[in-house]
Amino acid sequence: MNKNKPIYVESTINTDMERIWQATQDPKQHEQWDLRFTNITYLPKKHEDEPQRFEYKTNIGFGLSIAGEGESVGTKEDDNGARTSSLKFWTDMPISLIKKGGGYWKYTPTQDGIQFVTLYDYTTRFGGTGQLLDRSVFRPMMGWATAWSFDCLKLWLEDNVHPKTSLLRSMMHWMICAVLAVVWIYQGLVPKLLFPDSGELAILQKSGLFVGFEETVLQVFGIAEITFGLLFLLPIKQKKLFYINVVVLLGLLTGAIFSNTEILVAPFNPISLTLAMVGLSVIGILNSRGIPSAKNCRRKRRGEDS
Incomplete structure (x- = not known):
């Protein structure tokens, strides 16, 4: 159809044929786990042997949606029990890229x-x-959405985690990551790099650990905190990062208390901030199980170069 590679996604799901067939061929079940579609409606057939036509709609935000039609052009089963369902789709909406x-x-x-x-x-x-x-x-986004949806379906059929629960957990996960990223980046950029005289430099000077190099060390700490914050925004598995976050936060809090006990009674002191960030990390750890990930699916056909 064009010069770009077709989108390919593969997943092995521990279920039986009839259950996965129902979850993917029944439009009401299909629209629950597939991010690419908001609504799927089968159209009535005039004759039993004619292809199954359907309408689909995808909400894209700001009150806009893309609607189109499709047609199941054939379903067959071979001697080994494998099934294939083919389809075609189209839309006349001028705002649709597809x-x-x-x-x-x-x-x-x-x-x-x-x-x-x-x-x-x-x-x-x-x-x-x-x-x-x-x-x-668009194509990378569609490939990611397809793979995420396949893993969402896998969780539903294998572990009975409903797609709505998976979506809610995913949203909670990225909200936690976004908040932790913003706090770390802010703490590294503002009080350490932009305004070191606001108190951070004084704390480091009172520690007596880096006499004569406090400003340089503070800048290094600031860059390290910004880098650590950015890790929460990367598409990587963050569960280990949450554990590291807890350890680092408790270590920094302990060091800050020993260097200057006056911070214990200061407004917006490190204790309150640390407890909040540790709490978010613990919630993130507990919420990590059952989150779909596009990385759990194979995205290239076997035999293709890596």
């Missing part, structure tokens, strides 16, 4: 459950600009 596309879902029984695979591609609007936007932003 013009039309098609692909398939393949369900293959394995010793570990059902290997669930999708591959799809599409053409875009807006000429070369649309292709550039698709290649640089």
